[in-house]
Amino acid sequence: MRAARAAGLMVVGILLVGGSAAVTMALTGGPVEAGLQLTPWTTSTAAPVGPDLAQPATVRVLPAPRIEAAPQSGQAEPGADICEQPGVRDALDAGDDAAVIEAAGGAAAFRDAVAGGKADCISLGDPERIWLVVNKTRPYDPLDHRPADLTAVSGVRNLAGGFLRADAGTALTAMVTAARSVGELAMESGYRSFATQTATYAGQVSARGAEHADLVSARPGYSEHQSGLTLDVVACNGGCGTLDDLAGTPQGEWVAAHAWEYGWIVRYEADRTGITGYLPEPWHLRYIGTDLAAEYHEGGWHTLEEFFGLPAAPDYLG
Numbered sequence: 429m430r431a432a433r434a435a436g437l438m439v440v441g442i443l444l445v446g447g448s449a450a451v452t453m454a455l456t457g458g459p460v461e462a463g464l465q466l467t468p469w470t471t472s473t474a475a476p477v478g479p480d481l482a483q484p485a486t487v488r489v490l491p492a493p494r495i496e497a498a499p500q501s502g503q504a505e506p507g508a509d510i511c512e513q514p515g516v517r518d519a520l521d522a523g524d525d526a527a528v529i530e531a532a533g534g535a536a537a538f539r540d541a542v543a544g545g546k547a548d549c550i551s552l553g554d555p556e557r558i559w560l561v562v563n564k565t566r567p568y569d570p571l572d573h574r575p576a577d578l579t580a581v582s583g584v585r586n587l588a589g590g591f592l593r594a595d596a597g598t599a600l601t602a603m604v605t606a607a608r609s610v611g612e613l614a615m616e617s618g619y620r621s622f623a624t625q626t627a628t629y630a631g632q633v634s635a636r637g638a639e640h641a642d643l644v645s646a647r648p649g650y651s652e653h654q655s656g657l658t659l660d661v662v663a664c665n666g667g668c669g670t671l672d673d674l675a676g677t678p679q680g681e682w683v684a685a686h687a688w689e690y691g692w693i694v695r696y697e698a699d700r701t702g703i704t705g706y707l708p709e710p711w712h713l714r715y716i717g718t719d720l721a722a723e724y725h726e727g728g729w730h731t732l733e734e735f736f737g738l739p740a741a742p743d744y745l746g
Contacts, residue, residue, distance in 0.1 A: 510541040511549035520549060525558045526717060535723035543737030552736055555655055558595070558717045561732050562652050563741035564642075564705045571649035572622035575656035581615060585664060590618030593656035596691075596715040600659065603690035610678040612664040616671060616711070620653040643707050647744065652695060657715040671711045680710060688725040691718040695732070703731045703740040 510516055515531035532538040532547075541547040542559070552561045555573045562568065578591040583601045592600060592615075604613045620628065626648040632641035645651075652658040662668050663679035674680040684694060695714040696706045714732075716724065729735040 509546050509548055510538065511547060517549060523556070526719060529717075529719050535719040536727075539720070539723055539727075539735060543735070552738070558657065558715065559720065559736070560655055560657070561736060561738060562650060562655060563733065563738075564646075564650060564744045565739070565741040567649045568654060573654060574621060575619070578619055578656055581618070585612065585614035585668070586618075587614055587616050587662070587668060588618075590615060590659070591656070592618045592659060593715075595717075596657050596659075599691045599715055599718075603687060603692060606686070606690070607679060607682050610682045612668075613661050613679050613683070614664045614668050615659050616662045616668075617653065617660040618658075619656045620651060622648050622654060625649075625651045625654060642705070642744070643701070650744075652712075652714055658695070659713055660709075660711045661713060662711065671709075675710045683713070684710065687713060688721040689718070691715050691721045693721055693724055693732075697730045700731050702742050703733050705742040 510532040513531055513533065516528055519525075519527035519531050528550075529535055529538045532541060538547070538550075542550050542552070550559070551557070552559060553566060553569060554560060555562075555568055555575070575593050577594045579594045579597050580586070581590075581592055581597040581600050584604045591597075600615065607613050625646065628651075629641065629645050629647055632645040635641075636644070646653075660671055661674065661679075661683065662671060663674050663677040669677070674683070683692075687694065692713045692715055694710055695712050696704050696709040698708040701707055716732075724735055727735070732738070733740055
């Protein structure tokens, strides 16, 4: 009788202590997979096993597993520098801005990293990149920068015979083609050289005075037009209107609603003069690529300064 009872207790002990693998298999459907973490075992005091045991037995209890998902392939760890992501530096070296953004984990991850100081290899002052930010405190370097791939834009009425960078020109053709559902858009002004902007700004100062000129025209070396990524558009219905006419036209409404779908943003919006330093210009469009433009639109951003976490730039530093 004593031998039988001892054997029974031994079986119970084996089941309680040695059965953890079976319990784990039952809960998870198999061995624990790589990348998943289960909360460690805990202990609790259970009732005595058998009517004549003087001390209670300690029973191991397996809680519900806590599963922690590993980061998906191609996405940076939270707080990590995106420049350490595979492919980011290679895409930078290749000059492929869209591939840089993709390798960084997408436009949202790219923006968050840049704004959060977690993108040491990304320069917002590089004039060859679509994420370039030029404002009254951020001039070109060099001051007389000229894009290497300026080209005439096909399929668009070009009032001043201007040029754009090739990527911006392709995007403009696509946008103007789509906008024909409401009317024609024409390019009033595209790329402006340092010398051209010198003359343009001087004309504004002569006509308005320096203080007001600074609200409507950039000083040479500080104009977005010098990037080849910016243009002014006007609405045409047979003849073409002025820049000031755009906002009250179907074309102007279409631009405000849809330009982002083709990689363009309205750079100087209403109620943002204290950040950009310029009065509203609904005709002034800046190309930042479809990925960043979609993130800009969906995030409800209104200036590139805010988008990339930069200080406001309402005035020149000197």
